[in-house]
Amino acid sequence: MAKEDVTRGDVLAALSEFDTLQQKAFLQKYGMKKATKYFVKHDGKLYDSKAILAAAHGHHQDYAPLVWEDFSGGKADAVKFLQDLGFEVAEARDFNWAxxxxxxxxxxxxxxxxxxxxxxxxxxxxxxxxxxxxxxxxxxxxxxxxxxxxxxxxxxxxxxxxxxxxxxxxxxxxxxxxxxxxxxxxxxxxxxxxxxxxxxxxxxxxxxxxxxESLGLPDLDEMESTAVEGRLLERRHLSRERSRKLRKNKIASHLKSHVTLACEVCKFDFSAKYGPHGDRYIECHHVIPLAKSGAKETKLQDLILICANCHRMIHRRSPWLTPDELRNLIADNANKK
Ligand SMILES: [Zn+2]
Ligand SMILES: [Zn+2]
Structure with missing residues (x-):
């Protein structure tokens, strides 16, 4: 017996047997464990690669299936044989629950x-x-x-x-x-x-x-913990805050009663600091977490205008600070000096 003799047809027979038996019974039949890393990818489906090669050996005329101790499922062994026969071998792994x-x-x-x-x-x-x-x-x-x-x-x-x-x-x-x-x-x-x-x-x-929901909102990398409500709602919250239309409307309504676009927490004013370059620059923060507001449309009064630093500080750790908490934190810290 030799793995070298296994043909593409033998492997296809093993794959179809896997489909018939389903993973659990297939592995049981051949005394194989679940793959921890390598899988044959065939017609968009993944198959435990070592078990497939073992079974394929048994589908070869006059050969017995390979046993677990006979060979390794690794890159140099089972993976290589399967790839040489023209099969795609994909890597997969377990993920901790988010x-x-x-x-x-x-x-x-x-x-x-x-x-x-x-x-x-x-x-x-x-x-x-x-x-x-x-x-x-x-x-x-x-x-x-x-x-x-x-x-x-x-x-x-x-x-x-x-x-x-x-x-x-x-x-x-x-x-x-x-x-x-x-x-x-x-x-x-x-x-x-x-x-x-x-x-x-x-x-x-x-x-x-x-x-x-987009996987890569850059702010997330700077955050030290995920929001209590989880990453998906966190992303949703941040992307809602970034809506250009909402920000434009909020700024317009703010300027009806204010002269500047100063940060509503720390009073920082981009145009005062950076001149015309900072004109009309400010971020929007939604003060109600998604789980409280529900999925309904954002109201302008639920938004505050806030500088980039304050905004980062609010979202830095979970649970997010309220604007008042951040104001108090700034005041307390100033008093200490
Ligand atoms: Zn600020
Ligand atoms: Zn925010």
């Missing part, structure tokens, strides 16, 4: 008396579809079982068993699971707010408004 995903998972648990949700529960299937729509983890790097109903059962089970009634207690949280418990605790502390955020995320994903 805050947004945990908000939706906790919201479902909340409906379920904070019990784990079974994989066959239609709500787990529904959540799985929503999570796959979230534009947070690159599609091309996701494993085939990314946010599957099974993974939802496991995640909700972990949350259920590691969250004690005493708050953060219960079994000691694992490192990777720490954010799970943070979000779970936020639901305990302010269920109404968190459920409102979950609803907005869900609606936004279903309507497509959040599914297509």
């Amino acid at each position: 805050r947004d995903e945990l908000i939706l998972a906790c919201d479902l648990m909340c409906d379920n008396d904070w019990k784990a949700v079974r994989a066959h529960d239609p709500r787990a299937v529904e959540l799985s579809e929503l999570l796959r729509r979230m534009p947070l983890h690159p599609v091309e790097l996701r494993k085939p079982d990314f946010r599957s109903p099974n993974s939802i059962q496991q995640k909700t089970f972990n949350i259920e068993t590691s969250f004690g009634n005493d708050g953060m207690g219960g079994k000691k949280a694992t490192k990777g699971g720490a954010l799970d418990l943070v979000v779970r605790k936020e639901f305990q502390d302010d269920e109404k707010h968190m459920r409102a955020a979950a609803k907005l995320i869900r609606d936004g994903l279903l309507s497509g408004i959040l599914a297509g």
